[in-house]
Amino acid sequence: MFVRVLLLVSGLWAGLAHAGLTLDGSRSSLHLVSTKNAAIAEVHHFTALNGSLSAQGDVRVDIQAESLVTHIDIRDQRMKEHLLEVAKFPVLSITAKVDMVAVNALAAGEQIQFEQTIAVTLHGAEKSYQLPLRVTRLADGAIQATTIAPLVVNLADFQLLAGVDQLKALAKLNSIATQIPVVASFTFKDSKPR
Known part of the structure; x- marks a missing residue:
């Protein structure tokens, strides 16, 4: 009897260890705000996101740089070519290690907040x-x-200032802010087929 229980627990543990969640792109979003000429703020977003959350708490979200949408075609093209340089850097990513004990303890409708x-x-x-x-x-x-507060990204940290200068020149702008607020919501669903 003990052996059967032990085998059952081992099998369950093996199943959990290999279980994982997949990012649901249709229920996930990444938005950012750019400001030009010190007064005009505009919201942009990415449409192609994929990723996973492993049973061990490893999170990875990949964002296709080509999927940036600014709602102005010429600006889309310029930002992809001169700022993000999508031909050289097609993907931007977010990684983290989360506490799966706390996450797995959540019942439907429950939430937790943490740094x-x-x-x-x-x-x-x-x-x-x-x-x-x-x-x-x-x-x-x-x-x-979901982010509780915006993450403010300094473009200088990612060697993007030369691209900002190119965009300013092309669009004949006096300024483009280099501190960019970003908000995100990522939904991970069961990756096992039903």
Whole structure:
């Protein structure tokens, strides 16, 4: 009897250890705000996000730089070519290690808030941030992680100032802010087929 129970627990543990969640791109978003000429703020977003949350708490979200939408075609093209340099850096990514004990303890509708260390890789450079997050277990069992406050990204940390200067010249602008507020909401769903 003991052996059967031990085998059952071992099998369960093996299943949990290999279980993982996949980013649901249709329920996830990443928005940023740019400011030009010190007074005009505009919201942009990315449409192609994918990623995973492992049973061990390893999070990775990849954002396709080509999917940036600014709602002005020529600006989309210029930002992708001169700022993000998508031909050289097609993907920007966010990685983190989360406490899965706390996440797995959430019942549907429950949420927790905590400070999370994340690493952002953009334009060939990486920087770590402390970010306040709200994590919620949704009714369908999915996990949603949302920023509580905007993350302010300094473009200088990612060697993007030369690209900003090019954009200013092309658009004949007096200024483009180099501190960019970013907000995100990522939903991870069961990756096992039903």
